[in-house]
Amino acid sequence: MDSIEEKFLKLGAEFAPGQEVRQKTKEVELRGEKISGTPVDFSHGDVDAFEPIPGSLDVFIEGVHLGGKQAYTEYRGSKIIREKVAEKLSDFMGTTINPDLNFIITPGTQGALFLAMGSIVSRRDKVAIVVPDYFANRKLVEFFEGEVVPIQMDYFKSDSAAGLDLTQLEDSFKAGVKLFLFSNPNNPTGVIYSEDEIWRIAELAQQYGVTVIVDELYSRQIFEGRAFTHLCAENIVDPENVITIMGPSKTESLSGYRLGVAFGSAKIIDRMEKLQAIVSLRAGGYSQAVMKSWFSEPEGWMEERIAQHQAIRDDLISKLRAAGGFEVRATEAGSYLFPRIPDLGVPINEFVKILRLQAGVTVTPGTEFGPQYIDSFRINFSQNHKEAVDAIDRVIQVVEAYRNEHVR
């Protein structure tokens, strides 16, 4: 096998959200009848249930009418739009972002992550990755031929912190880690790192000269007014060693426009733009115009959205806890839940297939987020409230059926 084949073997995407249709259909044997109900795809948010920011299509259309100026922006994005967004984002983050030097508009937050990783990671570089964390993090390190150094996060340990193993983190930094990449709020668990954790991460990064990428994609949708600490605002790490990633694809439901941003280190942003120039030139020119509606939502819109998601979260968690056998930590931000299920005697990938075929419910297997999560799955509960609750009932039914069979 040549080296490129080997590299791509590690990039399997068939269990990634939305890719179910490409799974090699090895037949699974269903135990019991199909359970009827409206199909729910928990692998990503439902932008029909939670619609894009009002007026976003209008600003897109205005962008198209602007013509060539909007179609062909600098690779790092339209200067006017960078200026507008950098100002609003500076306010939100509690920092100062220079739109000329420290800011890039990217094709989605995934685009930001790819460009940042490609601008930092070389072959054999050690990269510390939280377990569990967003599945692309590990794949990106592998694609750029770096070495993944896993850092455990025990999210069931306490409700007042994410549970990152800071000793393991320091040991990895001592052992030569070049980059630490993590999502805050964490994907898939929806937990927020405590102020203490962020400070400690920052102190260690500064002490050992480690670059940090923080993916804060979900940092606007915070439940119960919990505190959120933006690492970039703490001024502990040299700003030239920090990149923060953000975007309007999730809470704001603008995923269809493929928009994200990265800000921080001028040196890294510069490289990211050079890379963007050969990756896809720029975030879609007309789409960039949609950034104008970001952080300029109608009065009360975001509060309402957060309240609606919190209500769904509460119902799902009650159901799962009442069912017994599930272990679940409440989402603190964003719209992910990462329940642990009892041993069912079938591998998690098969359980996920069964769920889809028997109950019309799509979830993402825990193993996408770390090899040991053979007993967990992720759901994105940004869905129609009633349909989500019904779907969780069906999940519980399937788990019950397999569990009883297994222990019998």
Place this chain on the structure above:
Amino acid sequence: MDSIEEKFLKLGAEFAPGQEVRQKTKEVELRGEKISGTPVDFSHGDVDAFEPIPGSLDVFIEGVHLGGKQAYTEYRGSKIIREKVAEKLSDFMGTTINPDLNFIITPGTQGALFLAMGSIVSRRDKVAIVVPDYFANRKLVEFFEGEVVPIQMDYFKSDSAAGLDLTQLEDSFKAGVKLFLFSNPNNPTGVIYSEDEIWRIAELAQQYGVTVIVDELYSRQIFEGRAFTHLCAENIVDPENVITIMGPSKTESLSGYRLGVAFGSAKIIDRMEKLQAIVSLRAGGYSQAVMKSWFSEPEGWMEERIAQHQAIRDDLISKLRAAGGFEVRATEAGSYLFPRIPDLGVPINEFVKILRLQAGVTVTPGTEFGPQYIDSFRINFSQNHKEAVDAIDRVIQVVEAYRNEHVR
């Protein structure tokens, strides 16, 4: 310097089209007065002069109204749209494209190129690249740490062929080249490879087991009914070793939507999708809907567009030939011209700056397309006809001024 810094030094983008604002402004000394006239940016086509396919915004809006189904497609693109486009493209190319296995929708043609290269090229792989050719080709090989093997194309040699050095190509294949990447029609010269050339390329690729990527971005805008040979339709190379790239960004002026496609080898398309999953997930979901207008333009629209471009081409070429000192081969397809200018005693990058500052005309320096093109520049003449002609007059004036001074 660490290896990532070194890698990015080779990726300089400040002379790439549209990136002029990021050039370090070393002052250039202008000789003579500024020449007034409407500024023309020849570095890319003007989508205000040649507007997108009629109705493209309408199908976009329909896509937005389709909601989640359109926002979250498979990474390789919406199945329905793949089916529609693959059928139309099969007709155009004279081949059969299976929309499920052999086709991917990408964020622009640049996206297709990046994904294809990233799916084929590993460290130390030898990649044959035509000189001159699209500037990103060389940069992509360098980014993936392959080795560029330049193949000369003497485009002034004959009017009946592109002028590729086929002996040099065979020698490179013998010496272990893994991939041959070329654009047809060629960017920056606008010449078409003859049927003989395509056959010979195909025979050599088949003989030596070399993979071929053909970038046919401009293959719809063919002047004077010239023959065009699609390598993929000739069935000489094992189809699993061929990728063809295409898109609606140029002739169809849809660049602002960031859309491209690649088709061919199922194995490579598969890898491209896995890579897309970590690069930016998918081509913008709503933008994908715009593909519906591609190859379904109003009756006569494409013919009219071709005629208009041919008329601009003819006027510019007459002017340049009448001016004396310029050497120019007529564009056969697309909207690029790549004139050779007389020695002016200033480096080409400085000449390009002078043109912009003194005459309001932006062109791309020849050195972007190969290090030896210190005496050439590229223009994209998809512009307002009169403004383009006036701008070429100004280019001629500047060249005259510097030329006289230099030989004095």
